[in-house]
Amino acid sequence: QVQLVESGGGLVQPGGSLRLSCAVSGRTTLSDADAAVGWFRQAPGKEREFVAAIRWLSNSPWYGDPPRGRFTVARDIAKDTVYLQMNRLQPEDTAVYYCATGVANHVASLNAYDYWGQGTQVTVSS
Numbered sequence: 585q586v587q588l589v590e591s592g593g594g595l596v597q598p599g600g601s602l603r604l605s606c607a608v609s610g611r612t613t614l615s616d617a618d619a620a621v622g623w624f625r626q627a628p629g630k631e632r633e634f635v636a637a638i639r640w641l642s643n644s645p646w647y648g649d650p651p652r653g654r655f656t657v658a659r660d661i662a663k664d665t666v667y668l669q670m671n672r673l674q675p676e677d678t679a680v681y682y683c684a685t686g687v688a689n690h691v692a693s694l695n696a697y698d699y700w701g702q703g704t705q706v707t708v709s710s
Contacts, residue, residue: 589606597709620639625680630679632694
């Protein structure tokens with residue numbers, strides 16, 4: 585089994601920044617060439633949407649529409665941890681942010697991921 589634990593969420597003012605962490609443990613498949621760790625978010629009443637992902641071995645990042653150049657995804661191989669740096673946050677970024685891992689070609693698809701964390705709340709408000 586694989587466990588993912590998100591952290592770093594909280595309350596931030598518009599224009600502020602947060603860095604989320606996703607610690608991956610257990611019997612992971614990160615050594616697979618197609619292994620990826622993705623970030624998704626879900627606001628109340630909305631579907632879960634793709635935010636960003638990174639290929640573990642190649643360090644290739646992928647970004648969805650919501651970041652609009654404001655987010656950066658990175659990974660630390662030694663710590664089995666993926667980060668999501670979020671800058672210039674806006675109220676519409678308010679959501680529960682989830683990380684997930686899996687082995688697939690389409691990193692933006694929910695179906696690409698086998699394991700999910702419990703999520704961390706990000707609230708952007710003055």
